[in-house]
Amino acid sequence: MSYPQAPISTCPPLPNITLPDGFTGQDVFVQTFFEGPPTCKCCKNWVESEPAEAPPEVKQKYVGTAIIKYKCKDHTSTTVGGLRQYKIQWMDILSPLIRKEIKPLLASLGYDFPNDAMTLHAPFQALYFGQARISDRFARLEEGCDDKQHLKLLIDVMKDLFVDLAPRVNDLLGKGKIDAAHLWVLFPKGQIVHSRHLGHVQAFQVRSLKDWNLYCRYVAYDGAAFGWTYTNIRIHEFVGTRSANELEAYPIGFHPRHEELKEELIERGRKSLDYQGISFSDYEGPAEGRIVRVYDEEEEEDYGPETQHIKATGRVVVDAFRGADYVSPMGSLGTLTPGASEETKLPCPQGRRSTPEEQDIYRSRIGVNRLWLMLMSPKTVAYHLKEKVWVSVSVEGLSPTSWEDDAFEQLVLPKSTKDLVLTFVESHKTTQALGSDFVAGKVSDKVKRPLYHLQAGEMGSKPSSLKSSLQKAFRLCEEWDGVLLLDVLLATLEYYSGIIFMTTNILEGLDPAIVSRLDIHLEYSCLDFPTRLQLWRNLLPPPPSTPQPSPSGTDDSSATLPAPAATVPDQHHSLTEDDFLDLASWKVNGRDIKHAVKNAWRWCFIKGKPVTLEALQTGLITTAPGSKREADVEDDGFNGGKRRRIE
Structure with missing residues (x-):
């Protein structure tokens, strides 16, 4: 149920009263208005006393009141004779003394009121979760002071609001259950909840609950910086009661292994800190990505992207910065704010990769913040070398690459030729690329670099698409320090400064201009x-x-x-x-x-x-x-x- 953000207009309007400046909220009493019989089709008719069958004439509004409560008919229940009960739907706290006392208390719970206006709506979560702190503050105020007199009004209002709520909620939670009417009790602002989000166990921090949507945030990395990213989890509607840990999201304390789960999430968060840069890894597990087809600049036609789910077993290049262009862009991340001092400020590079020095800062600062580690996203972005697609992968499925150390030794070539090839690759400081084949795959394993295998069918049939595909492959290979294997002859070979392995079965058909640009020629003759x-x-x-x-x-x-x-x-x-x-x-x-x-x-x-x-x-x-x-x-x-x- 949604509630108005400001008092609804009345018809006829309540008369205004001219008061001295600063007088608003100075009188020590609470005024209640009731929803009376409508006098027109567009406005609420507020009355001063609870109507029976015919309401009395509307009286003036008391703007000097410290607290104004607005009661509306409760259309979810009826009494004998069909009369509706009245419930407080919202209240305005006009007293500056009350606002002064409770604002910092509620702010510490995540409920902020940025200006002098302070309107609270049913079911009054801020007061419910803050009532212990407000009561404690009231007890510490000096007897007879104005602040205590005004705050006593709010204490009495809260007792009336929650007199029936507390026993009901305590009984439900004691059994590990909750009902639909009191679902909000589980999700105070800042609560850490557990959920299986998009197939991954993950922790979130609650921002709000509205219309069965739980608005949350968690910590993510976009290749440049760590920050907050926001999402919502839909709670499936239900009637009656339901076990709390059967909900789509629930407070992590209701998990049967909540202490062990917290430690597992924290350890996974620490592992995420190891994948800030470019990492060549093995991966085992499910992945989600988009097939980015060749883009034809001349016809302005893009064949894709298409979302696909794959079991991405194999080698990947983890690169959150470059992958953000292809998989689930998160937009701007909210800034993590560990503190105000210069010593605790985190770097926030924009539009570029984080430097190794900045990555070390994140590793040291975030690595000691258990909350941030617990809320870390379970996923990162990688390029799958076999499937040739950017995918979102689970951090838990990543492991150091298992290099085939003896693969190069099994290569059938004279020893002197193999030594020449290996020396050529190892000494090339800017080598870059990906892929796997006969010679190139073994060389890449020997020097422990990723191999990018680009075939003719993946580059399109037009010059524009060929150029686009090559530029993409060259850029990735240069960034990843890999080895590029091409199964085609290149028109733009002249401009590539990395290492390329090219293969062909028709030696006689090679263009002499291409052959002249190749440093080493390896010919496979008939096997003896x-x-x-x-x-x-x-x-x-x-x-x-x-x-x-x-x-x-x-x-x-x-x-x-x-x-x-x-x-x-x-x-x-x-x-x-x-x-x-x-x-x-x-x-x-x-x-x-x-x-x-x-x-x-x-x-x-x-x-x-x-x-x-x-x-x-x-x-x-x-x-x-x-x-x-x-x-x-x-x-x-x-x-x-x-x-x-x-x-």
Whole structure:
């Protein structure tokens, strides 16, 4: 139910009384007006005494009254004969002495009255939650002083207001329940409540309750500063009584593990302080984001964004500042105010990233404020490298990246070539990008940098969309200090100062102007027998207790493609050394070997048996149906020599 913000006009109007300046509210008495029978269709008719059937003539308004109460008919209940009861709907506290005494008391509870006017509306939350402090103040005032005489009026009004309320509320709360009529009792301003908001357990600080909407705030980070952000939680309407902890939000003290929950929220808040800058992380859990399609500047057409929910398992780049442009922009955050002194003021950069020094200030100042930590948002914004989309992720699902330290060692290239590539990347101070592929993925893991893989289909078909996609990728890679992998040839290659891995299967079709701009050229020729043998062994490792045989006849190349044991962790094979030699005799490439192993592995896993030579040969035939053994083909017949892949 909503209440008027100022006294409703009367018809006919109550006469004004001319009083000396400063006289308002000086008389020590309370005046009550009642809603009388209407005299027109637009106004309330206020009367001085409670009407029976016919109200007396309206009398003058007593502007010298310290407190004016306004009683309206209670349309939620009736008495015998159909007569309505009257309830106080709002009151004006005109006495300057009362206002002087109670304003600071109510302000300490979060109820502010910025000017001389002081109008309170039913159900009078400020007085209910502040009655103990007001009574204590009254008891400490000197007997007979004007302040005490005036405050005694308010004490008596509060007793009348809450005489029936306190027993009812105490009985309900003692049972852990609440009824619809007294729901507001659970939510004083500043109350800390628990809620599962958008799938996350979270704590909020109450601002107000109105029409079943609980208006709250919590602490969030936008990549530049920490501050208050505001939301509302809808309490589903109900009748009768309901258990307090079954509400969509409820005081955290009603949670069965409230003390443990508080500590868990505080620890999660501390973890959030570690993700102020740019962090490369692993993520496990649900996420929500928007697919931002390619924007065509010429046609001014934007294909998106579209909201999507994904199970975002994989590597992400946490970047709240850049991600704010794509996921759930919060707008301006309210300023956190720990204190007035210079020593406690927090930085508030606008329009830029927070500096490492500013992040340290937040970490030290917020890290000791348990309330702020408890109210910290459970989410941050990250870029999912595999899905190529900005997502809102849970801080709890983030963990340090699990780098594949041996991935680079398994790369099939001469040792001198690998050393050149690694040195080139490690020494490039401004390297940036994201993505994963054959060489680039292993290099990025070796140097512990994110890899951004940009493909032709993601960049659009027009020059404007191509330029926009490249500029976005370049900007992110430069900010994240990553490695960019492009599967296309670039018109704007000349202007990029980072590191790019480019791949193609058609060497002869490369534009000489592009080739001349590449520092290192890595060509993959046909695999020889020793290399194929090593690949089969890498992809089919023996059980941990069995030593792996050393390859024979290999050069200084090393293996590639990690074993798929993570997909089927308990699966083993029954291959002998002769079986490996047989498999290596098939003239196939590394991708064919990988797919053959994967298919055979899954097949045997479903059948509940170890991987056999027969299963691998079957997988190889179905993967590369044109493949033959080395002894059955001419030396120049393998792979035709027409399509070569370079990186």
